[in-house]
Amino acid sequence: MPAPHRLPPPKGVDSQGLLVREGSLGLVPAAFRPVVDAARERLPRVFGERLDSAYLYGSIPRGTARVGRSDLDLLVALRDGPRAADRAAADSLGDALDREFPAVDGVGTLLYGRARLLSEAETHDLGWFVACLCTPLLGEDLAERLPRPRPDSLLARETNGDLALLLPRWRARIAAADDRPKARRPLVRFMSRHLVRTAFTLVMPRWGGWTSDLAEMAEVFGAYYPERADAIRRAAVLGYEPAGDPGTLASYVDDLGPWLAGEYARVHGVKTPRED
Known part of the structure; x- marks a missing residue:
């Protein structure tokens, strides 16, 4: 089936047809900067030396978040695989941020080990997610070690x-x-x-x-x-x-x-x- 003429031209890719990264800290709306700053400050205290890097994703780093309606989405990469205690700690942090900052409607945190995010098996799933849909917040940006795929x-x-x-x-x-x-x-x-x-x-x-x-x-x-x-x-x-x-x-x-x-x-x- 040929592409319908009424479709807008494709976007989100570079001149070579590779997906480009969306979002940046510079696009975070002013109303959400306090909760982002608080997350950046508290994540190292929660995970300590096991914290490898952390990222924002979703509407907040894209600059399209709505006050009181949008949630804060975080991805945390740990130096080894996440444990049950890590999940509980992330939930506790999210609950605290949600209570303290009315601009957000909930906080969700994804937890993964660094090795999995960089693995070949995850190149076209979690690797793509980090490389193209996540905005660096803390630590090394793993996107520099990941390829940018095509929308195929x-x-x-x-x-x-x-x-x-x-x-x-x-x-x-x-x-x-x-x-x-x-x-x-x-x-x-x-x-x-x-x-x-x-x-x-x-x-x-x-x-x-x-x-x-x-x-x-x-x-x-x-x-x-x-x-x-x-x-x-x-x-x-x-x-x-x-x-x-x-x-x-x-x-x-x-x-x-x-x-x-x-x-x-x-x-x-x-x-x-x-x-x-």
Whole structure:
């Protein structure tokens, strides 16, 4: 199928077609600088000499965060693999930052060992994530040791080719969730964003570029799959403004998610299994 004429030209790549890094500390909005500064100050105290490097990702370093609506996303690379105590310490730090700084609506921290981030197996998944979607905050920038990939089918497969494996976990999380709308909203936001990003990377190689804007992701996808365009556009809206509707969650795991997982496997294949 040829690319539709109404699509915007691809962006997020350089003249050689390689993905470029998005975000920078200079783009952090003024309202979020205090919480970013606090994270930079406290992370070394939490992890000590085991801290290798730390990064921001998401809307805050892209300069698109909304006060009181956006969360602070952190990735921490440790000198060895993370332990259970590290997860507890990261959660405690996130809870404290969330309480103290009303500009953010939650704090999430990804923890990985340095060796895994630099491993060949993660080149087109976590390695790409660090090299292109993470903004250095502390320590050595591991992106200098990582290649910048192209927005091709290999990248698509290794980033989001595991949706079929995730859906049973999503069903379990939905079943275990508190029945109040307030408790379901985080699930709607998380699953909406994941589905939109998966839908976008399904067509990313055809478009030939990258964007992290959910609305733009939905529009690019919809140009290639008009029969599913409205569902992904709605998911993009809920990714920013989630509502705790149980019907939305049911549609994700019973209809949209299974269809997307099947089409993804047909077009790009299934993500290479990881040891963990």
